[in-house]
Amino acid sequence: MIIESFKHNMAAHCESGTLTALLKHKGLEIAEPMIFGLGSGLYFGYLSRTPNLNFPMFILRTKPGKLRKKISQRTDIKFNTKRFKSQDEAEQELDGLIAKGIPVACQVDFYYMDYIPQWERVHANIHFITIVGKEGDEYLVSDSYFPKLARIHKDNLRKARFAGGYLAPKGFRYYIESVPETVNYKKLIPVAIKNTINNMIGVQPPFIGVRGIRTFAKKLQAWPKLTRDVDHLSHEIMKINVFLEDQGTGGGGFRFLYATFLRQASEILQNKELEEMSKKMMEIGDGWRNISYFAAKIGKNRDLGPEKLQELGQMINERADAEEKFYKELKLVVNKIK
Amino acid sequence: MKEKEAYVDFEPQQLIMYVEKEDGTFGPIQTGSYISKNYLDDFWEKTIKLRNSLLEKLKKNEITAIYFYKTIHDFNDVELSRRTKIPVRKVKQHQKVDRFKTAKLADLQKYAYAFDIPVSNLLQAIVVEDNEKKADSDKSKQPIIVKQTRTENPFVVITKIELNK
Numbered sequence: 133m134i135i136e137s138f139k140h141n142m143a144a145h146c147e148s149g150t151l152t153a154l155l156k157h158k159g160l161e162i163a164e165p166m167i168f169g170l171g172s173g174l175y176f177g178y179l180s181r182t183p184n185l186n187f188p189m190f191i192l193r194t195k196p197g198k199l200r201k202k203i204s205q206r207t208d209i210k211f212n213t214k215r216f217k218s219q220d221e222a223e224q225e226l227d228g229l230i231a232k233g234i235p236v237a238c239q240v241d242f243y244y245m246d247y248i249p250q251w252e253r254v255h256a257n258i259h260f261i262t263i264v265g266k267e268g269d270e271y272l273v274s275d276s277y278f279p280k281l282a283r284i285h286k287d288n289l290r291k292a293r294f295a296g297g298y299l300a301p302k303g304f305r306y307y308i309e310s311v312p313e314t315v316n317y318k319k320l321i322p323v324a325i326k327n328t329i330n331n332m333i334g335v336q337p338p339f340i341g342v343r344g345i346r347t348f349a350k351k352l353q354a355w356p357k358l359t360r361d362v363d364h365l366s367h368e369i370m371k372i373n374v375f376l377e378d379q380g381t382g383g384g385g386f387r388f389l390y391a392t393f394l395r396q397a398s399e400i401l402q403n404k405e406l407e408e409m410s411k412k413m414m415e416i417g418d419g420w421r422n423i424s425y426f427a428a429k430i431g432k433n434r435d436l437g438p439e440k441l442q443e444l445g446q447m448i449n450e451r452a453d454a455e456e457k458f459y460k461e462l463k464l465v466v467n468k469i470k
Numbered sequence: 471m472k473e474k475e476a477y478v479d480f481e482p483q484q485l486i487m488y489v490e491k492e493d494g495t496f497g498p499i500q501t502g503s504y505i506s507k508n509y510l511d512d513f514w515e516k517t518i519k520l521r522n523s524l525l526e527k528l529k530k531n532e533i534t535a536i537y538f539y540k541t542i543h544d545f546n547d548v549e550l551s552r553r554t555k556i557p558v559r560k561v562k563q564h565q566k567v568d569r570f571k572t573a574k575l576a577d578l579q580k581y582a583y584a585f586d587i588p589v590s591n592l593l594q595a596i597v598v599e600d601n602e603k604k605a606d607s608d609k610s611k612q613p614i615i616v617k618q619t620r621t622e623n624p625f626v627v628i629t630k631i632e633l634n635k
Contacts, residue, residue, distance in 0.1 A: 142500060144486040164498070165488065186546040243586070249482055251506065251513055255543060279484050279500070296553035296584070297545075363516045370512075373505045378485065382498070383471060388488035392496040414490055418471055428505050432512050 134265030138235050140274040140281050144382030144389050147199050148173065149276030150237045150260040155209070157235055160311040169393030170206060170320055171199035172327035174386055178339045178348040184298035187358060187368055190348050190375065192385040194331070196239070196258040196299060200306065202327075206320050208312035216303030219294050223286065226263060226271075229307065235264045235274070239304040241295035245275060247282035252378075257299040263289075277380060321397045325466045328390075333459045342456045349448035353441050362434050369444075370431035373424040384417025385424075391417060405465045409458070416454050423447050473499060480507035525595060534570040535592040536561070539585040554580040579624060588618055588627035596629065 138157050143149020148168045155162050168174070173193045180188040193199075204211050216222035229236050242248070242259035265272035270283040284292075293303045332341040339347050359365040375385070382389035391413035398406035426447060430440045473489045480502025487501050524541060527533045540550055547565075551558040556577055563569040564577065573581075575589075582589040598614045617630045 142484065142486050144488060144498065149486075165496075184546065184549040184552070186544055186549075249506075251510060252483060255545070277485065291583075291586070296555065297549050298552065300552070363519060366512075367516055370505065370509065378483075378503050378505055380485070383476070383487040383489070388471060388496075392488045392498075395496045410496065414471065414496065421471060425504075428509055432509050 133231065134267070134272055135230065135233050135235050137233075138262070138264045138274065140264070141276075142279055143276035145173075145193070145380040145386070146260045146276045147193075147196060148389075149380075150262050150274075151200055151203065153262060153274060153276075154235060154237060154308050155311060158308045158311045160209070160315070162315070163392075163396065165389050165392035166317075166396055167203065168199070168386070168389050169328075169397065170324045171202040172324050172331065173199045174328050174390045175331050176341055176344045176348075178344045178351065180339070180351055182298070188351060188355075189371075190344070192375065192381060196260075197304075202324075206323065207315050210309040210311075211306050212309050213304070213306040219290055219303065222293060222303035222305070223290060226305065227266060230263060230266055234307050235262050236305050236307045237262050238289075238293055239301035240289070240292035241297075241301070242292075244288045244292035244295070245273075245282075245284065246288060247273070247275070247278060247284065252277075255295070255297070257295055257297060257301050317397075317400045321401060322466050322469045325397070325462065329459045329463050329466070333456060333463075342452050342459070345452035345455065346449060349445040349452065352445050352448070353438070355441070356436070362436065365436050366431040366434055369427050369436060372427035373431075376420055376424040384420040387413055387417030387420055401469060403465075403469065405468070409462050409465055412458055412461075416451065416458060419447070419451050419454060423451065476501055478502035478504045478507050480504075482506070525597070528595065531567050534565050534567055536570065536573075536581055537565040539581070539587070539592075540565070543585060545584075550581075550584065553584040556580055575625070588620065589625050590627055591618075598631075
């Protein structure tokens with residue numbers, strides 16, 4: 133069976149895309165950037181000592197699942213969430229929900245999504261998909277990163293839902309029980325923006341927010357010491373491009389998505405200053421995009437001497453300066469909103 | 471980012487980008503992946519090089535199959551331990567060539583599950599010489615196909631070698 137009423141759309145990011153699609157299915161018209169902004173999804177963190185990671189990495193959005201939790205706290209949207217110990221129980225419950233016509237979002241290890249090109253698939257327990265049907269031994273999947281509905285064998289879905297390791301999904305699934313008739317955007321937008329400002333320039337550890345961007349620029353210089361050989365270093369440097377552009381960010385490390393949120397917020401609040409801030413955020417995103425192009429180029433050419441890494445670090449530091457200035461200005465703008 | 475600068479013609483990997491449109495509004499467009507369009511060959515080159523270098527070490531008994539697949543899947547010891555539920559201490563042991571044999575069959579089964587391969591592949595490497603240069607990058611161009619099908623017996627896999635017609 134397939135839930136015919138569910139409309140599949142690609143989205144910039146899997147978590148906000150899944151959430152947006154489920155809300156639309158339930159009758160609440162809301163755009164992905166608004167979900168991302170209201171959930172205060174924008175973030176920066178440089179993770180150098182996480183025990184499960186082989187290599188330092190940076191993150192550009194809040195912890196997986198936090199976006200939904202924030203939306204849940206800030207609105208009257210009611211979610212039904214569950215984790216499972218038993219794989220059989222998780223599968224039976226999923227089948228039952230689909231039979232009732234309820235599309236279900238599942239947290240999975242991205243590696244097992246075998247409809248995605250092989251070069252994209254890495255082990256990451258932070259991917260969200262929506263199950264919208266089942267035919268024989270295959271589930272029908274709405275994945276924000278795939279242009280059409282896909283199919284996945286039940287064995288693969290089971291592995292993906294119960295992969296162990298860092299942020300193990302443990303069969304996590306959610307669906308939406310009810311949505312409010314309206315969302316009080318005028319009240320929520322300033323709250324959500326202030327939360328993001330705090331994440332980026334508030335009192336945070338040195339590896340978080342704008343300070344985290346500077347830590348990234350500094351620590352990057354030591355990456356050659358952490359790699360096996362020049363190919364490995366090239367791979368890690370080129371992943372900067374993947375994290376900023378390819379891995380579900382909407383481009384510029386989520387900055388374009390956030391700029392669109394600010395633009396939508398400016399229209400709702402009829403606030404010209406927010407509109408100006410949206411333009412500035414778009415420009416900040418362009419700077420991150422330049423970094424991603426530069427990283428891809430020097431990685432491909434194996435042009436990875438200290439001077440090039442310093443140049444890359446300098447570009448990242450410039451983003452930190454631009455973002456610090458931006459959030460301070462945004463703070464003044466949002467504090468004026470009544 | 472301006473809309474016209476965002477379009478990349480690469481059908482195999484599509485994604486959504488948010489851009490400034492011609493009329494000044496901000497919104498999404500569907501486009502191709504820039505890095506995959508321009509640098510995928512480099513990715514495959516590095517992948518094949520790494521795999522071949524690890525295979526050579528495996529053949530010389532310098533590393534174990536656990537280390538081989540751990541590196542391919544980009545796991546570290548803690549992550550592999552969590553995925554297999556084998557203690558980190560033992561995961562470290564099983565990567566030493568002189569201690570690999572202390573791994574139980576039940577351990578190998580857990581590793582195989584985490585690496586998404588049949589258990590038997592931890593004790594063999596299937597190499598098709600003619601495929602090597604095209605390994606992974608374009609399976610449709612490989613002259614030989616190796617198909618491994620699981621059976622109801624968790625320790626037995628059927629390996630078929632076929633011509634790619």
